[in-house]
Amino acid sequence: MKRKPFPWELTLLALPALVLVLVFAYLPMFGIVMAFQNFDYQKGVLGSPFVGLSNFEFLFTTGAIWSVTATTLWLNLLFIVTGLIGSVVLALLLYELTGKKAIKVYQTVLVYPNFMSWIIASFMFVTFLNPRYGMLNQMIGALGGEAVAWYSEPAYWPFILALVSLWKGVGMGCLLYYAVLAGVERDYFEAAAIDGATKLQTIRHITLPFLYPTMTILLILAVGGIVRADFGLFYFVPQDSKALYPVTDVVDTYVFRALRNMNEPGMAAAAGLLQSSVGFLLVLGANAWARRIDRDTTLF
Amino acid sequence: MHSSRLTRLSIHAFFVLLSLAMLLPLISVITTSLSSDVEIIRQGGYTLWPTSFHFDAYALIWKNPFQILGAYQVTILVTVIGTAVSVLITAGVAYTLARRDYRFRKGLSFFLFFTMLFSGGLVPFYILVAQVLNWRDTYFALIVPAVVNVWNIFLLRTNFQRIPIELIESAKMDGAREFTILFRVIVPVATPAIATIAVLTAFAYWNDWWLGLLFINKPDMAPLQLLLRNMLSNIEIILSRMRDMPLSLRVTNQVPTEAVRMAMCLIAAGPMLFAFPFFQKYFVKGLTVGAVKG
Known part of the structure; x- marks a missing residue:
């Protein structure tokens, strides 16, 4: 049998991407040995001394990793739940409307925050939260209340962060679900109406099931990423205020600070490795879970 | 099947209110960029609608671009x-x-x-x-x-x-x-x-x-977003480098710090704000196509 020639041309077309992925995704994977080193910038990854698990020991005994992980998990859970409910409810409401122009305007307004970077968003929210000039304190003052030092009161921040996260993300989610609904034949809903179904029954038994596959996929993605925090949201919006760390310091900001401010690359790498490993297991788990629910809605 | 007129009207009302709420942060940035610091202090803070419009901040940036x-x-x-x-x-x-x-x-x-x-x-x-x-x-x-x-x-x-x-x-x-x-x-x-x-x-x-x-550490290599971030903390340094203050500001010696900050934010966000409505559909497509298993 004649052997096929080596596919040079196709390989060459794939090569640039291959090299870039090798360098920027796979090389850093070997860099995780840093987590087991007392890393020294002068000596580099190859020359730094190995110190076993002491970086991890430090993370666990000081308790730092527990608190940032807990913050990351519960705030992400809060964002996932509010985001999912918010987007689906808005998509359902939007679907009830008929005016094409109005729908377009609402969609554009809902989705614009998605195109603003977190840095620009942080500027926008300063105008509300600035303790001296911010509009929130003015309103509180007008109502006879006491001004709040927003950037040093951790208690309010889970709520503020959830609201800001919703502001930025809900539009895109709504657009996505709306696009799914727009692809469904109107006949389904008309048949339900003829059968005498109420609006809520129609939504529950007909409309929502159309959204389940999309909801499942987005949920898997979200659960798989639950140990990863949105760095910009947690770093820029609270203005990196130390007083807020108890509720705004997440794994990603912790790793960043350990690397840049505390100059502890070994420890930062250890925290990053823990995050990557847990995230890896979670994606696999979430996918297996999705496969059990419905064979067709898995991610891979 | 469509909902009754009344239902639809109330949904419209809901979306109008929601849209206003979503736009509030943007509106307040615009207003602040058009106010003077004196006014901000006199009024006790940022407002959604300024009592008078000042373009000092933009003038200042225009002369120091x-x-x-x-x-x-x-x-x-x-x-x-x-x-x-x-x-x-x-x-x-x-x-x-x-x-x-x-x-x-x-x-x-x-x-x-x-x-x-x-x-x-x-x-x-x-x-x-x-x-x-x-x-x-x-x-x-x-x-x-x-x-x-x-x-x-x-x-x-x-x-x-x-x-x-x-x-x-x-x-x-x-x-x-x-x-x-x-x-x-x-x-x-x-x-x-x-x-x-x-x-x-x-x-x-x-x-x-x-x-x-x-x-990036060198200021002249900073992309827009990084310049903005540096401004949030170092506005005074950036302002001190600015020359050619408008006369009105030189007299009162009131540099519109807050206004300049927000004006810069708008100048940086501007192109995006104008461009995204035209490209919106691509993003939805990117999401939907990407969410299908390959």
Whole structure:
């Protein structure tokens, strides 16, 4: 049998991407040995001394990793739940409307925050939260209340962060679900109406099931990423205020600070490795879970 | 089936109120940029509607445009070069992956896909770019790490696969090489999909602050987003470099710090605010196509 020639041309077309992925995704994977080193910038990854698990020991005994992980998990859970409910409810409401122009305007307004970077968003929210000039304190003052030092009161921040996260993300989610609904034949809903179904029954038994596959996929993605925090949201919006760390310091900001401010690359790498490993297991788990629910809605 | 008129009216009312709430942060930035600090202090804070309009902040920036122009230049250069290179490289690998007769298709797919599941984390990546490659304060650091996006590769591959294989085979019969087939046969047919990833990539480069935050220290290499971030904390330093204060400001010696800050924010966000409504549909497409298993 004649052997096929080596596919040079196709390989060459794939090569640039291959090299870039090798360098920027796979090389850093070997860099995780840093987590087991007392890393020294002068000596580099190859020359730094190995110190076993002491970086991890430090993370666990000081308790730092527990608190940032807990913050990351519960705030992400809060964002996932509010985001999912918010987007689906808005998509359902939007679907009830008929005016094409109005729908377009609402969609554009809902989705614009998605195109603003977190840095620009942080500027926008300063105008509300600035303790001296911010509009929130003015309103509180007008109502006879006491001004709040927003950037040093951790208690309010889970709520503020959830609201800001919703502001930025809900539009895109709504657009996505709306696009799914727009692809469904109107006949389904008309048949339900003829059968005498109420609006809520129609939504529950007909409309929502159309959204389940999309909801499942987005949920898997979200659960798989639950140990990863949105760095910009947690770093820029609270203005990196130390007083807020108890509720705004997440794994990603912790790793960043350990690397840049505390100059502890070994420890930062250890925290990053823990995050990557847990995230890896979670994606696999979430996918297996999705496969059990419905064979067709898995991610891979 | 449509809801009753009353229901629809109340839903409209709801969306109008919600839209106003969503716009509130933007409106307050605009208003603040148009007010003077004296006024802000006199009124006790920022307001949603200023009692009088001042363009001092914009005048000041207009006379001292170098910083923001420099940042614009960096951002535009990064966005244009980054997007062009990224689309070219992504199209190449997506075509190879789309060819079912490519021998290493499965392996290559997995090689790319695995990076979506596991990463070495920030620290080794930082050491690689900053130390091993020594790319601090260079355009390379702002462009190269973001060139390949595996999500976009799969999006484009799925799209290329829908193109009938006969098109490729007949081109081959005519003796066309793979490069020619990609650029003469595939690209013209798949223009909408390529436009989608081009738009996604361009927006990502334009709004990127992460690479700047990690690798840029020199002020004149700062992209727009980084300049803004530095302004949030160092507005006084930036203002002190500004000359040619408008007369009214020189007399009262009142530099409109808050207004300048917000005006800069708007000048940076402006192009995005005007551009995104035209490209909105690409983003929805990117999400829906990408969310289908490939």
